[in-house]
Amino acid sequence: MMDAGHFEQLRGFLRPDQLLTSPEELSVYAYDGTAMLHQLPECVVLPENTRQVSNVLRWANEARVPVVARGSGTGLAGGSVPVPGSLVLCLVRLNKILEVDTRNLTLTAEPGVLTQQISDAAAAAGLFYPPDPGSIKISTIGGNVANNSGGLRGLKYGVTRDYVMALEVVLADGRILNTGTKCVKDVAGFTLKDLFIGSEGALGVITRIVLKLIPKPQAKRTLLALYDRMTDAAQTISAIIERQIIPCTLEFLDQTTIACVEGYAKIGLPTDPDAVLLIEVDGHPVQVEEQAAQLEELAAVHGARQVRRAADEAEALRLATARRSAFSALARLAPTVILEDVTVPRSELARMVAQVQEVAQRYQLRIGTFGHMGDGNLHPTFLTDERNEEEIARVEKAMREVFEYAVQLGGTITGEHGVGLAKKPFLVGALGPVALDVMRRVRKSFDPNGILNPGKIFD
Amino acid sequence: MNAPASGNLIQSLDYAVIQQCMHCGMCLPTCPTYALTLRERSSPRGRIALIRGIADGRLEAGRAFAEEMYYCLGCLACQSACPAGVDYSTLFETARAEVERTGALRSAKRSAIRAFILRRLFVSKKRLLRLGRLLYLYQRSGAQFLVRKLGLVRLLPGSLRSLEPLTPVAQARSTQQLFEKGLAQGNPAQPRYRVGLLSGCVQDLVYSQINADTIEVLQENGCQVMLPPAQQCCGSLHGHNGELETARALARVNIDAFDPEHLDAVITNAGGCGSHMIHYDHLLEGDSRYAARAKVWSAKVKDISQFLVEIGFRAPRAGQPQRLTYHDSCHLRHGQKVWAAPRQVLAAIPGLELVELKEADWCCGSAGIYNITQPEAAMKLLDRKMENIRAAGVARVAVANPGCSIQLEYGGRRSGLTVEVVHPVSLLAAAYRAEREGV
Numbered sequence: 002m003m004d005a006g007h008f009e010q011l012r013g014f015l016r017p018d019q020l021l022t023s024p025e026e027l028s029v030y031a032y033d034g035t036a037m038l039h040q041l042p043e044c045v046v047l048p049e050n051t052r053q054v055s056n057v058l059r060w061a062n063e064a065r066v067p068v069v070a071r072g073s074g075t076g077l078a079g080g081s082v083p084v085p086g087s088l089v090l091c092l093v094r095l096n097k098i099l100e101v102d103t104r105n106l107t108l109t110a111e112p113g114v115l116t117q118q119i120s121d122a123a124a125a126a127g128l129f130y131p132p133d134p135g136s137i138k139i140s141t142i143g144g145n146v147a148n149n150s151g152g153l154r155g156l157k158y159g160v161t162r163d164y165v166m167a168l169e170v171v172l173a174d175g176r177i178l179n180t181g182t183k184c185v186k187d188v189a190g191f192t193l194k195d196l197f198i199g200s201e202g203a204l205g206v207i208t209r210i211v212l213k214l215i216p217k218p219q220a221k222r223t224l225l226a227l228y229d230r231m232t233d234a235a236q237t238i239s240a241i242i243e244r245q246i247i248p249c250t251l252e253f254l255d256q257t258t259i260a261c262v263e264g265y266a267k268i269g270l271p272t273d274p275d276a277v278l279l280i281e282v283d284g285h286p287v288q289v290e291e292q293a294a295q296l297e298e299l300a301a302v303h304g305a306r307q308v309r310r311a312a313d314e315a316e317a318l319r320l321a322t323a324r325r326s327a328f329s330a331l332a333r334l335a336p337t338v339i340l341e342d343v344t345v346p347r348s349e350l351a352r353m354v355a356q357v358q359e360v361a362q363r364y365q366l367r368i369g370t371f372g373h374m375g376d377g378n379l380h381p382t383f384l385t386d387e388r389n390e391e392e393i394a395r396v397e398k399a400m401r402e403v404f405e406y407a408v409q410l411g412g413t414i415t416g417e418h419g420v421g422l423a424k425k426p427f428l429v430g431a432l433g434p435v436a437l438d439v440m441r442r443v444r445k446s447f448d449p450n451g452i453l454n455p456g457k458i459f460d
Numbered sequence: 461m462n463a464p465a466s467g468n469l470i471q472s473l474d475y476a477v478i479q480q481c482m483h484c485g486m487c488l489p490t491c492p493t494y495a496l497t498l499r500e501r502s503s504p505r506g507r508i509a510l511i512r513g514i515a516d517g518r519l520e521a522g523r524a525f526a527e528e529m530y531y532c533l534g535c536l537a538c539q540s541a542c543p544a545g546v547d548y549s550t551l552f553e554t555a556r557a558e559v560e561r562t563g564a565l566r567s568a569k570r571s572a573i574r575a576f577i578l579r580r581l582f583v584s585k586k587r588l589l590r591l592g593r594l595l596y597l598y599q600r601s602g603a604q605f606l607v608r609k610l611g612l613v614r615l616l617p618g619s620l621r622s623l624e625p626l627t628p629v630a631q632a633r634s635t636q637q638l639f640e641k642g643l644a645q646g647n648p649a650q651p652r653y654r655v656g657l658l659s660g661c662v663q664d665l666v667y668s669q670i671n672a673d674t675i676e677v678l679q680e681n682g683c684q685v686m687l688p689p690a691q692q693c694c695g696s697l698h699g700h701n702g703e704l705e706t707a708r709a710l711a712r713v714n715i716d717a718f719d720p721e722h723l724d725a726v727i728t729n730a731g732g733c734g735s736h737m738i739h740y741d742h743l744l745e746g747d748s749r750y751a752a753r754a755k756v757w758s759a760k761v762k763d764i765s766q767f768l769v770e771i772g773f774r775a776p777r778a779g780q781p782q783r784l785t786y787h788d789s790c791h792l793r794h795g796q797k798v799w800a801a802p803r804q805v806l807a808a809i810p811g812l813e814l815v816e817l818k819e820a821d822w823c824c825g826s827a828g829i830y831n832i833t834q835p836e837a838a839m840k841l842l843d844r845k846m847e848n849i850r851a852a853g854v855a856r857v858a859v860a861n862p863g864c865s866i867q868l869e870y871g872g873r874r875s876g877l878t879v880e881v882v883h884p885v886s887l888l889a890a891a892y893r894a895e896r897e898g899v
Contacts, residue, residue: 021499025524028513029506034484047498074500075485093498115489139489265543329484329543336479 002086003043003066010064011046014056021045030089033076034136035423036339037387042069042083049094051169051177051208058206058452059175061088067455070202072113072141077328077340078421080148080201084456090206092143099209101126105183107166108212112143116150119212128214131158131249134417135325143207149199151417153321156375157249157283158215160417162198169209170197173448183211196443201419202454204447218249218283222293223317225309226300227274231255233304234276235351238374240299241280242347246292250281251375252324258369258382261330266323274306278374279324281317327371328382335367335384339396342424343407344378344416356406357381364399366392378416405430420458428459469558470514470521473550478515480546481508487538492823492841493531501528504538504548511555521555526564529555531837533830534700535823536735536794549795550742553699560702577829578703582661582693583710589634592665596630626831628666628866635659635671639687643675651684653724653771658714658737660730661693662862670862673889674729674764680892681773685727690717694728696736696791699743700828711740712750720757729764729885731861732828735795737761763792764885765801765860776891778898779810785817785852786884787845787868789861793821802860802884809891817857818848826867839874842867846875856880858887 011020021027022044031041043066048054061068070090071081083089095111098118102108103126110119116137123130133152134140140150146168151160167181180193197204228234234253241251254262254277263270270277278300282292293310300308311317332338345353354370357379361368372379381403383396404414404427414431415424429437437459447453487504488494494503501510507528513519532552539548559565581588598604604627633641636659655678659671675685695710714737718726728734741758744750762770786803793799799821806814825831825841845868849857857879859865865881872879 023524024519025510025513025522025528026499026501028519029500029503029509032483032509034482036482073485073488074483091500096498117489136485139485262543265545326486326543329482329486330545332480332482332484332544336476338482 003088007064007066008044010060011044011057015046015053019047019049019053021047030074030091031083033071033074033079033081035077035079035082035421036337038079038082038422040083040085042087042089045089045091047091047094051171054090054092054171054206054208055175055177057088057090058171058173061452062174062450065450065452067452068206069454070147070206072144073115073136073139075136075140076144076148076421077342077418078415078423080419080421080454080457081144082422084454092206093141095143095208098122101128102183103128106214107183108214110142110210110212112141112146112207112210114142116140116142116145123214124217126214127217129217130164130212130214132161132164135328137325142210142212146198146207146210147200147202148419149417151373151376151378153250153252153324153373155373155378155417156251157247162195164213165194165198165210166213167211168194168197168207170205170207172205173450173453177208178205181211199419201421201458203444203458204453206453220286220289221281221283221314221317222289223311223320224280224293224296224300225311225320226278226280226305227271227307227309228276228278228304229274229306230304231276231354232351234278235354237278237300237303237305238347238350240303241296242375244295244299246282246295248280248282248292248296248375250279250321251373252279252371253277253374254279254324254327254371255369257334257367258327258331258371261333261369262323262327264333265326265330266319268319268323270323279320281321324371328380331369331382331384334369335386337385337387339383339385339400340418341381341383341400341403342378342415342418343381343403343412344376345407345410345412347375347377349410349412350374350377350379353379353407353410353412357403360399360402364395366395366399373416376416377412401427422457425458467561468514468521469554469561470511471517473515473554475515477547477550478508478512480544481505481512482544483509484544486543487541490537490541492533492535492537493837496837496840502531507532507555508546508548508551511551514558521558521562521564523564526559529559530565530833533790533823533825533827535790535827537790537821537823540794540797540821549739553702553704556700556702557704558702574701578698578701578706582697583706585661585664585692588661588665588693592630592634595627595665596632599629626866626870628662628869630665631668633668635664635668636687636689638668638672639675643672644687646676646679647684648679648682652682654684654686654722655725655727655767656686656688656718656720656723658691658694658726658728658730658733659687660728660733660862662866663730663733667862667865667883670729670883670886673883673886674727676889677764677768677773677885677892678727681768681771686718686723688717692717694733694737696732697828699736704743707736708743708747711743711754712747715740715750715753715757718757720753720760723760725762725767726757726760727762727764727767729860729883731763731789731792731795732863734761734763735791738796763796763798763801763860765805766796766798768888769801769804773805773808775808776810776888776895778895779812779891780894781811782856783813783815783854784856784858784882785815785849785854786820787817787824787849787857787859787864788821789859789864790821790823790827792860802858805884805888806858809887812887815852815854817852819844824864824867824871826863828863831867838867842871843875846871846877849879850875850877856882858882858884860884
């Protein structure tokens with residue numbers, strides 16, 4: 002527990018508006034984007050530069066006060082929900098893009114910059130920053146790095162990790178570490194930056210990020226394929242991969258999800274197909290046209306009821322934006338939506354989808370499934386009500402079965418949301434004791450006093 | 461979940477409305493006040509969390525809560541952004557009503573101002589128009605000039621003093637006078653539609669010409685226009701400021717005055733009024749005498765642009781070459797989801813080039829009486845808006861809400877940017893006139 006003396010010490014190096022302690026202020030930092038998690042912090046600190054982050058961590062390390070770093074609080078596994086007795090370090094005021102380097106094709110930013118702003122700044126320089134998590138409009142780049150966020154373009158362009166060239170990180174004791182350079186090749190010592198990517202705030206606090214940018218694809222085509230049977234959609238995906246076409250986006254939405262998305266976006270999506278695939282190919286104009294034609298043919302051969310091409314960039318953008326709203330739009334159907342993130346090798350997708358449906362049926366639960374089919378990354382979403390304890394118990398049992406099955410198929414319990422609190426109970430089952438032991442020792446060496454997001458990921 | 465304890469309006473609210481927010485954060489980047497503070501409490505998600513805290517009995521509806529609810533613009537941009545379909549408007553109005561019930565912000569001065577504006581002025585159009593007449597005489601007689609020159613403005617209290625330049629110019633004639641002295645004769649002999657027009661309060665006082673233009677345009681498109689003399693303020697000001705009972709009383713008066721069962725549409729040309737009037741059904745759902753009529757009413761309320769597009773208005777054959785931009789009134793765009801129609805009306809005018817405004821759907825800071833209650837935030841938002849207008853490189857802005865018009869006209873004076881503010885329907889009326897005159 003923090004006391005008045007602690008706040009007094011913090012005020013020694015923070016302006017009054019940078020330290021929030023009132024019940025109202027605390028109550029609005031008690032959650033992130035995850036369902037059913039609520040924990041009040043002791044205080045919230047809004048630093049404005051690396052120096053202040055360093056001062057806060059040095060102080061917290063000495064005072065043994067747990068620190069939970071966060072950006073916009075859109076996490077989906079509870080990684081940015083406070084832990085009991087904690088100080089929330091909210092990094093949204095570190096929100097400057099420091100440089101767009103067109104000679105080296107890099108962008109340097111503070112962690113509180115929104116992902117959309119990164120994407121826009123790259124585009125303004127004629128370049129491309131591909132990672133685009135569903136929450137791109139509000140998620141911060143610091144949060145993306147700390148969670149190694151994915152998105153709709155993972156299939157062709159990879160995830161956040163593939164674009165991080167260098168980091169400035171404040172360590173638990175307040176020291177400032179720089180790792181990585183703008184160099185394409187750099188093997189001087191261990192690649193420490195890779196440890197911080199996806200570390201969920203448990204190894205350090207990221208305060209500056211150098212990102213790799215790539216040339217903007219010259220052309221893009223967006224297709225929408227509608228299916229009366231989900232299995233036909235799944236077979237189309239296998240056929241696309243087998244044909245060695247790598248679309249930049251290959252998204253799947255089931256009927257429940259489509260109806261919700263249309264309810265929100267109102268862009269004229271038919272709401273009766275059993276499944277919809279949203280496919281985007283990009284690259285050289287000639288190749289894009291050729292692949293689009295091949296995709297249309299593959300979809301038709303595998304039983305698509307209809308294949309539509311987006312007429313223009315604006316329509317393509319509307320479709321992608323609608324898809325990004327899927328998770329939140331499902332909340333139209335139920336008070337509580339619990340989003341899962343299992344991922345399997347692509348060859349096992351059809352089995353995984355079938356298993357999710359079977360489990361839902363057996364436990365009498367409603368789920369909407371959508372996801373990045375091209376990546377093998379599924380988001381089965383349980384539609385429930387947190388006030389119904391009996392149903393929540395069934396949800397938990399069903400979730401455990403889904404996780405276990407994914408692991409059996411050679412998959413993982415989380416593809417892009419992280420472990421945080423929500424997946425913590427399942428981690429050891431997925432990784433085994435050796436991996437967990439190594440992780441524990443890595444964590445201990447970075448944070449011997451256990452002040453960084455303690456209780457998250459694993460104990 | 462919660463038994464309505466001690467009349468707490470938030471605890472009496474259907475908990476499902478609160479629970480609809482799954483705190484994903486998609487609303488944050490669209491919230492103008494969050495952009496100003498970067499503090500979660502000033503975001504829609506944060507405000508809903510505060511409301512939920514009160515519903516759950518974890519928080520008190522104290523001063524901090526009250527201030528935050530009045531720091532919200534009520535622009536409803538969050539409602540457009542929300543994939544989960546949260547009814548923020550209800551949450552926000554209930555929260556403000558609870559603030560008024562508990563008196564968390566009560567002070568003699570605030571009560572006096574609120575009583576004057578909400579319970580005296582904006583419940584009687586007669587009184588309002590009389591004040592308008594005084595304002596007109598004050599402005600036209602040179603008295604305003606003298607007061608400004610002699611520095612008498614300094615006698616006003618600080619917060620009002622800074623707003624004095626915002627005072628709009630009152631018109632000589634009310635819409636009713638214009639209607640009775642000529643416009644009514646323009647009604648077609650064999651109308652395609654019978655419509656009633658809400659002449660509004662501020663619209664009537666400051667922009668009665670826009671009402672006249674609206675009537676002309678409707679008549680041009682085969683509508684018989686009624687202007688019920690018994691109509692009153694729509695009540696939006698009251699609804700948004702925690703005076704739900706007064707808002708209900710005004711809604712009943714208007715339903716009686718318009719008799720919506722015998723109209724094809726109830727037309728408004730003010731985004732703020734329309735956004736409130738489409739919810740009379742919700743407002744009066746507990747009123748056994750009016751609930752059914754309120755449903756009829758809500759189904760028939762149409763913004764002028766929306767109605768014109770729906771009936772397939774006639775594109776004028778003449779017009780002046782002009783470049784302009786369009787600013788979305790929040791309550792037209794987010795409250796009524798009407799954004800394409802006004803653009804379609806503009807696009808139908810020959811010679812008109814529409815330049816899209818950056819952040820067109822971002823609040824200008826007017827927000828009802830927000831620029832009076834929160835001048836600092838309102839001016840920051842206005843400056844941001846004027847900067848975008850400057851970047852659009854046009855000398856004319858079309859907008860369909862009187863509050864925005866006053867704010868943008870003031871913004872022009874404040875920023876030194878020469879900008880004319882017009883209603884889309886006035887441009888359409890001008891084009892029809894040009895056509896008749898053979899220009």
